[in-house]
Amino acid sequence: MPAPCLELTHRQEFSAAHRLHDPALSDEENRRLYGPCNNPRGHGHNYEYEVTVRGPVPRSGMILDLNVLTVIMREEIFAHVDHKHLDHDVPFLQGRISTAENLCIAFWERLAPRLAGYDGCALHRIRVYETRGSFVDYYGPDA
């Protein structure tokens, strides 16, 4: 019988500024499209993001060591975005409009290769909360 598959999720919080603005549009079009999120000086959030990995449970009882997952998330995401302006200070977000949808995709691209190195385990979902009452889920490019 194969080992049963489970999903392990860890959540971290970071505080960042951002502004929704498409440089290909006029100021007027940006205001119409993004409303108050287009405020020229920006605004900010206590973002929360969850990373879920899926895989079989080996003898250790752990799909993936939670401390390993925690460190990978800190190194790949938290260290680059906490107390930063997402549109100016984060190289891997350059050229993307900083919506929660695009944060999910960018985080996936950084985390999927790092997590692929752990036997049998794969990145399953990224969730980004912009506020307590609104969030985005991404299950990868093949979902």
Added chain:
Amino acid sequence: MPAPCLELTHRQEFSAAHRLHDPALSDEENRRLYGPCNNPRGHGHNYEYEVTVRGPVPRSGMILDLNVLTVIMREEIFAHVDHKHLDHDVPFLQGRISTAENLCIAFWERLAPRLAGYDGCALHRIRVYETRGSFVDYYGPDA
């Protein structure tokens, strides 16, 4: 390459009274079936409900403008149920027993057509919390 698909969720809260009671059953049968939820004068909750839409991410970076989703939820659901008695004051709930399951189905019926008007985006899930520790999920009639 097609645009990646993501899911956007927004949550709202409303305060309402209700009573579980099936008019086709006797009072005794109702008491046995619904227990304290059958209290004749009703009881109530701070309900929370989440609406999830799923779709591809266009150039704007937004599956659906969160402000649009917020307004649709307010118009179609919140305005009709907040500070109301679900069994007496809400036309679209008439003839249904006001369990969280039936609220999910009724909310789906109102929201699915409104949300179908947005390119590539479709209603994916309705979640209704009756209390912090109990909730119901509905993925539509085809799930």
Added chain:
Amino acid sequence: MPAPCLELTHRQEFSAAHRLHDPALSDEENRRLYGPCNNPRGHGHNYEYEVTVRGPVPRSGMILDLNVLTVIMREEIFAHVDHKHLDHDVPFLQGRISTAENLCIAFWERLAPRLAGYDGCALHRIRVYETRGSFVDYYGPDA
């Protein structure tokens, strides 16, 4: 040296319907005064209430046994209000308009004498949450 004084708080949740309505006023005056909370068929909440006792710490390390406090709260409050209509089903609320302020006062009156029976310990505060974002505190008639 006297034993140091501390405060112990326990929280419980109950689900109830209610309506704000003053029988001494006209319907029109009630609507103006209480707005949507005056809806004739009522509305409801998942109320949370906290009871704080204050007293010296004896050798046991407990101001008051948490299980004792839990049982007193269940007997004096929870059993009378959960899954009830506050304005019709609760004898000790009759003749009071069921605002969070008046719930605090009524809960104090029931709990203060019960808690006075425990050596050195006294009721210190009642807090009632109507929603997650609004609550009332009462420190007793002498505060």
Added chain:
Amino acid sequence: MPAPCLELTHRQEFSAAHRLHDPALSDEENRRLYGPCNNPRGHGHNYEYEVTVRGPVPRSGMILDLNVLTVIMREEIFAHVDHKHLDHDVPFLQGRISTAENLCIAFWERLAPRLAGYDGCALHRIRVYETRGSFVDYYGPDA
């Protein structure tokens, strides 16, 4: 038309001690593998666990009576684990390393047969939170 399928989730909390330790490994290997979770005297958590059942909605409007689900969870899980040491006091956890993954599997084995007795309804998911920011999901041996 068949009755629509929905999912009902209930959450409970329990407080327990545990220690991650594999008796087949040396003390040094255990320390390396489980880090601070291998502390010889153990540590503990306020665990939260969610049970989700999935099924069609009958005339009653309830997939499964929430009170029935609550009682089953109390009898099968809560009564055995609350205020206990998971590695010493819980017969159905003996021989398992008490990770959140293994708790999910053990809870599934106890709950799936009990819940199979309710018409059309089946256990769908077990979620175990070890802390507010980390949890495991299990969808059963066939998922």
Added chain:
Amino acid sequence: MPAPCLELTHRQEFSAAHRLHDPALSDEENRRLYGPCNNPRGHGHNYEYEVTVRGPVPRSGMILDLNVLTVIMREEIFAHVDHKHLDHDVPFLQGRISTAENLCIAFWERLAPRLAGYDGCALHRIRVYETRGSFVDYYGPDA
């Protein structure tokens, strides 16, 4: 017997960017004093702030109509800070370093006179959460 005094609290959330920076200090001194909060492009938060009023309970059962408090908070605070950069976009914060402490004081100055117009009721406390785990309380200049 005088009417008993109670305290009513309402909480609102806003999303804003800010930067801790004292123009009287050198860049190096600012970095040392404020650390990552001095990031030149700023960062941001989902701030939560609570306003507590204290007063006697009149016949209506309400220290102050919660809807009145909500509107005053929206007009005096929320409308000026939500989706804004606190250091550039908010006239009443100019010349203040935007710590949670200084936000409390500035909010007090705007709210105290507005709330003084309600009979017997006075502003009692301002609380500002920068994150879920850190907040500041202010009881006014005379406390």
Added chain:
Amino acid sequence: MPAPCLELTHRQEFSAAHRLHDPALSDEENRRLYGPCNNPRGHGHNYEYEVTVRGPVPRSGMILDLNVLTVIMREEIFAHVDHKHLDHDVPFLQGRISTAENLCIAFWERLAPRLAGYDGCALHRIRVYETRGSFVDYYGPDA
């Protein structure tokens, strides 16, 4: 005019095992006094504890640098109690029955002298949550 006084609070979480047991009492007396908390193998919690300091706001706008407070809490409390058995592994808790009341007092004794070294600032309150719904507050030996 003197600088206004405010209160700054920071919260941290730790996971620990413990057992309520008074060695001066018989096993039977311990069972009666502490109930399930006397379980011989112990149980555990995700404790949360808050530390509040009170003081005037200087030119920096910060009563106390939040990073300083965070580090002091980690060094004096968190590093000694996280992933530990409170009754066996923590020297400064030896000889105390590990109720939330006694944790508050022990934490106060460690933190008050450390925090006294910051100009004008003093420890004001320790709060310890054993579960989400029960906590203890301590305002020091003179309160």
